[in-house]
Each structure stands twice: as C-alpha cells, then as structure tokens.
Amino acid sequence: MGILLYLSDLIMPLVVLIIVGYGMAEKTAVYDSFIRGAGDGLKTAAKLAPTFIGLMTATGVLRASGFLELAAAVIGRILPDVLFPSALVPLGVVRLFSSSAASGLLLEIYKLYGTDSLTGRVASLMMCCTETVFYTMSVYFTSAGIKKARYTLCGALLATFAGIAACAILARQMM
Numbered sequence: 001m002g003i004l005l006y007l008s009d010l011i012m013p014l015v016v017l018i019i020v021g022y023g024m025a026e027k028t029a030v031y032d033s034f035i036r037g038a039g040d041g042l043k044t045a046a047k048l049a050p051t052f053i054g055l056m057t058a059t060g061v062l063r064a065s066g067f068l069e070l071a072a073a074v075i076g077r078i079l080p081d082v083l084f085p086s087a088l089v090p091l092g093v094v095r096l097f098s099s100s101a102a103s104g105l106l107l108e109i110y111k112l113y114g115t116d117s118l119t120g121r122v123a124s125l126m127m128c129c130t131e132t133v134f135y136t137m138s139v140y141f142t143s144a145g146i147k148k149a150r151y152t153l154c155g156a157l158l159a160t161f162a163g164i165a166a167c168a169i170l171a172r173q174m175m
Contacts, residue, residue, distance in 0.1 A: 044143055051138040058134075059098045068093055084168050085119040087112070091126060092164055096133045096157075103127070118171055125167035130160050 023030035062068055068090035076086030087109065095102040106123055113119040133156040137149060 048139055048142055051142050055097050055135055055138060059094060059101045062093060062097070063090075063101070084164075085122060087119055088123055088126065091123055092130070092160075095126065095130050096160065097135060099132050099135070102132075118175060121171040121174055122167050125171055126164055129163040129167050131156065133157060133160060 020030050023033065071093060072086045072089040075084070075089045079086070091102055091105045091109065094105055106127055109123045110120055115121075115124070133153070137152060137156065140146075141149060141152075
C-alpha cells in the first residue's frame with residue numbers, strides 16, 4: 001500500500017515533467033503556450049460564469065421553495081418505499097443540477113438512514129450512476145457554441161431515470 005501512495009504522489013509532477021520535456025524536445029515555447037492556454041481558460045470561465053450562477057440559483061430555489069419535499073411526498077404516494085425510497089427524490093432532482101449540492105443531501109441521508117440501509121445504498125449508487133444533466137449540457141453546449149440540443153435532454157433524462165431504477169434494483173440485490 002505504501003508504494004501506491006508514493007506513486008500517486010509522483011504522478012502529477014511526472015506528467016508535468018513529461019509535457020515540458022516533450023515541448024522542449026519539439027522546440028516549442030512551453031511557457032508562452034502555457035500563458036496562451038491560461039488566457040483561453042479564463043475566457044472560457046468568464047463565458048461560463050452566468051451558466052454556473054444560474055444553476056446554483058436554481059438549486060437553491062428548489063431546496064428553499066419546498067418543491068423537493070412536495071415531489072418526495074407525491075412520489076411517496078405513487079411508489080411505495082419498498083420499490084423506491086421517497087426520501088431519495090430530492091437527491092435525484094438536485095443531482096440533475098449540482099453534484100456538490102447532491103453530496104450535501106447524500107450526507108443528510110446517511111445521517112438519517114445510515115450508510116448500510118436500503119435508502120443509503122440506493123443513494124450511494126445514485127451518486128455513481130447518474131449525471132448532472134443540466135450542468136453538463138450547459139457547460140459543454142455553451143463552450144462548444146451549440147444552440148440546439150435536439151434530443152440530448154430527453155436522452156439524458158431517460159438514461160438518468162433508467163440509472164435510478166437500476167440503482168434501486170441493485171441495492172435490493174445487495175441487501
């Protein structure tokens with residue numbers, strides 16, 4: 001185990017050394033290329049800032065408005081907790097927008113239900129098997145200049161719901 005920790009400490013410096021060495025071997029102005037890339041990165045970050053602010057605001061509004069609790073109550077009436085724990089509806093909705101906010105909800109779920117409970121296991125699997133759909137689409141489509149998403153949102157939401165259903169089934173198999 002000690003050798004793995006040692007190797008993991010060396011990976012990033014080794015990658016940087018290889019990149020700089022390759023640039024020097026190709027007679028490239030490495031530092032100038034780095035500065036140009038950093039400038040492009042700042043331009044991209046400035047272009048994406050409104051998207052980040054909008055997504056964080058949407059996540060905050062969903063949590064503060066009580067919508068997540070209402071959705072959990074409605075889903076809880078439709079699906080019994082045996083099929084899908086209604087306490088995980090807020091996690092599923094927030095995960096579509098923000099991974100960090102979903103991580104906060106995950107910790108709350110762990111405190112309430114425990115990590116080895118059915119709810120805790122489904123929540124853990126959901127965090128692994130779902131994606132921040134709106135965040136990912138916003139960032140990549142904005143940076144690539146794509147204006148029409150076509151069927152991307154429908155496909156991503158369908159894949160997310162399939163992933164959530166698979167999580168509920170897999171968690172039951174693990175119990």
